Amino acid sequence: MRLLQYILFVFFITGISNAQQVKITGKVTDDESLPLPGVNISIKGNTNGTQSDFDGNYTILTNIGDTLVFSYVGFEIAEEKVTAASSLMHIKLIPDSSQLEEVVVTAYGSKRVRKSTSYAVSSNKSKRRGRKHRQRRIKKSSGVQVALEIRGANPASRTKQPLYVVDGVPVDNKDIAVVNAIDPSKIAKVEMLKSKKETSIYGTKAKHGCIVITTHSGNYKVQNDESYREIVENDFKRVHMAPLSTFSIDVDKASYSNIRRMINTGVKIPADAVKIEEMINYFNYQYAQPKDEHSFAIHTEYALTPWNMKTQLVKIGLKGKEIPQHEIPASNLVFLIDVSGSMGNSNKLPLLKKAFKLLVNQLREKDKVSIVVYAGAAGMVLKPTSGANKYEINQALQNLEAGGSTAGGEGIRLAYKIAKENFIKNGNNRVILATDGDFNVGISSNKDMKKLIEEKRKSDVFLTCLGFGMGNYKDSKLETLADTGNGNHAYIDTMQEAQRVLGKEFGGTMYTIAKDVKIQVEFNPSKVQAYRLIGYENRLLANEDFIDDTKDAGELGSGHTVTALYEVIPVGVTNKYLKGIADLKYTNSTINKEYGDELLTVKFRYKKPQEKKSIEMVHVLHTDTKTSVSQDFNFAASIAWFGMKLRGSKYIENQNIKDIIVLAETNKEKDNQGYKAEFIRLMNSYQGL
Structure with missing residues (x-):
């Protein structure tokens, strides 16, 4: 009896040991030690998993004895056994020479691996072996991330691009960037066709292959409706x-x-x-x-x-x-952030949230920040908060999600109202609008928006307009708002540009002299x-x-x-x-020689x-x-x-x-x-x- 109890005791203790949960953190890099964002990290034989962030960092809960699988398109799969000493696990992925070298078409899931979409990938090996290539992707909190890229391509070789087809409709070359910006959650499947038989239905435009994108709705319209104010070049x-x-x-x-x-x-x-x-x-x-x-x-x-x-x-x-930054008066800043459905792409709201963290890092204790968001309606998601509480401000930014229509006018009214209620006399009072400019609910025309801002600028609150995204970017509208609102206008396409505008040039961007x-x-x-x-x-x-x-x-x-x-x-x-022009009858064109130098x-x-x-x-x-x-x-x-x-x-x-x-x-x-x-x-x- 005692022997049986002892065996059961040992079995129980062993079970506890084998099931002991640990938190693994680390960084995933390539063979040149550069971070890889969007790497899938899963537990072998399990549906649980995560992805590396923009800097290649990851965190995952697992058990001692499990095996972690690291997978990334274009690199060999890596597996690592979890031991009691595995709390810190840095992984270096090796490029897979057997992977696609000419065209890369990928669609991969979010943190929840079980929600990953179906996809198809074909390979077309390039003769340009040995050419270095790196893809960078930003992790999305939900949905599917899609990357469409010609490996090794440069502007001089863009005539060899494959034809893109979205829901059966061929896409003009000028709109390929818009294809890349399709909301990932709308994509059901991505395929590549490369044989003559497969591409013949699309004619000569598909002679370098064809990338077929199928959306859930089946009727997605790819169109580039960016807008710019007409410019008539100055004459002599x-x-x-x-x-x-x-x-x-x-x-x-x-x-x-x-x-x-x-x-x-x-x-x-x-x-x-x-x-x-x-x-x-x-x-x-x-x-x-x-x-x-x-x-x-x-x-x-x-x-x-x-x-x-x-x-x-x-x-x-x-x-x-x-x-000097320490001499800039106390700031009363209202972040006015567009969270409408059009902001869902990775180069819009996800980039915006990372960019604003750079701005938050510049804040001092005497500065205060409020956050107003707008989609179908507008609301305050962060009450005025001291710049010393950076975690609270960043957490409010991180929690933002995109969805709905765009009530920009309502958002502007609320932002200026909050800025005025918290006005700092002789301070730096400013609304910072971040959007693609695609307002479509309530006041939306350039003329109406200009009239609204003219009214609001009387409050001595300045305006900064930050543009994001492509495809529906409304440069004309943001230029009008910034010009009218005693402000400035910048377009942020990368984190490098965000660092310039909101980091390095913080004083010039945010403080008017x-x-x-x-x-x-x-x-x-x-x-x-x-x-x-x-x-x-x-x-x-x-x-x-x-x-x-x-x-x-x-x-x-x-x-x-x-x-x-x-x-x-x-x-x-x-x-x-x-x-030449005709002589003037009534105007004396005598030149004053007194200022000859x-x-x-x-x-x-x-x-x-x-x-x-x-x-x-x-x-x-x-x-x-x-x-x-x-x-x-x-x-x-x-x-x-x-x-x-x-x-x-x-x-x-x-x-x-x-x-x-x-x-x-x-x-x-x-x-x-x-x-x-x-x-x-x-x-x-x-x-x-």
């Missing part, structure tokens, strides 16, 4: 008829990151998406800070125009005073026949608006630089862009954030002090040149993109963050599109 104006050029400054940078996204994904770039001033102002320049009582310093220089040797290029640069900033340039007719402003087409002002303090204009943040370029036709130069005069007006009266500065560009131009001048010129080429400008005499690249390459000094080098890589990629 004769100085003796229009000596003044007046415009509102612009520090928005959304156009450049949006164009970068299009080039990187092989999407055709709409001309109206190219805002040259935003491309130029994306980059920082080495302008000296103000040394007097003003919040700004003005810098000017000029030289021959690189794309037209018969004209001259004038650069006007502004530098705002840099305010001047509002209603205007520039008026007067050209000397004894030196300049005609001029044209490059860019800023949607920022032009009437000349009388310059001294009108009730006229809304642009805003500048701490440390911001702003650059404007004019192309001018000197006196005595014959130019085909300047056509002046090329132009820049007048600059701005208001301090809490004031109603503007301050004026004046700067004169003389011709007798001309020296060699800076590398900043030449790099800005290369950006303008490329932007004009993207727009198909009629004013470019030299269309050779290699000359643009050379100009940028030889003038990319002080590129610590690598943004200028990235611009050169983009131009090289664009050559193949």
Whole structure:
């Protein structure tokens, strides 16, 4: 009897030991120690599992004696036995040479493995063996993640893309990026067809294979309905008829990151998406800070125009005073976040939540944050909370899920109401709107939204608009809101851009040092026949608006630089862009010779954030002090040149993109963050599109 009891006791203890549960944490990397997001980690012989996060980290509860299986498309499956010493388990996956090398089509499940969708994968081995390739995917909390990618593809080889077919309808090449952004939860199956028999029904467009996507509804419509405000390129104006050029400054940078996204994904770039001033102002320049009582310093220089040797290029640069972050007044921030159904894609709400964590990391104890969300209706999900409570703020962000229609107007009203209720006198009061701009419930037109923001800006609450996603991105609407709401506009396509806008440039993005900033340039007719402003087409002002303090204009943040370029036709130069006009009968066109050494005069007006009266500065560009131009001048010129080429400008005499690249390459000094080098890589990629 005692022996039986002893045997039962040992059996019981052994059972407890074998069933002992442990928490395993670790990181999954590739053979070059780079993190792999979205790796499936499952318990062998069990339906339980998880996935690695964006940084390759994972956590899973399992039992001693279980075997963990690590699987990732393009890599060999790894298995690891769980022991009592396995609480920390780092895994390095080895590339699988037998995996698909030309086209990769994958669909994989979420944390709950039993909910993974069915899928089909065919392989087409490439002759380009040994070419390194890495796919990065962001984990989704639910649904199915789909990745469609040509392995080893580059812009020059995009003519070899397979044909995409969604629910039986072939998709144009220009909309392939939109296909990648289909809500994963709507996809039932992904297949690849590659034999002639399989692809014959789709004709010659499918000669490089065919990727067939079937959705649950069976009638998904792929369409690219991004919208941009029309831009009419500025023409040359004769100085003796229009000596003044007046415009509102612009520090928005959304156009450049949006164009970068299009080039990187092989999407055709709409001309109206190219805002040259935003491309130029994306980059920082080495302008000296103000040394007097003003919040700004003005810098000017000029030289021959690189794309037209018969004209001259004038650069006007502004530098705002840099305010150390600890000196920025207390902030009252309201995060206004779009959680409608259109935000479900991985490059929208999931990216947004990670991006906002970078902003939260910058907050101080004296700052406070509220979170308002809107879909079919609007509501507050986080009451005003001190910046010291970062965990609470981040948890509220993490809990956000997408679904429903888009009542943007209602969300804006609630956000401004909360900002006003928590207003900090002499503080930094701001609503931060994050959306794809696709408002479709209640007030939604650009005109109505502008009217709403005009009303709300009277509260002295500023507005920042952050755009996310593709396919239905409404750049025109966000530009209108930011311009009207005393704010700025950025487009966030990657975590790299999020780090730039919400991390590195936090002060400039979130703290305004001047509002209603205007520039008026007067050209000397004894030196300049005609001029044209490059860019800023949607920022032009009437000349009388310059001294009108009730006229809304642009805003500048701490440390911001702003650059404007004019192309001018000197006196005595014959130019085909300047056509003759009839003699004037009533106007005296006599030129004042008293200012013969002046090329132009820049007048600059701005208001301090809490004031109603503007301050004026004046700067004169003389011709007798001309020296060699800076590398900043030449790099800005290369950006303008490329932007004009993207727009198909009629004013470019030299269309050779290699000359643009050379100009940028030889003038990319002080590129610590690598943004200028990235611009050169983009131009090289664009050559193949």
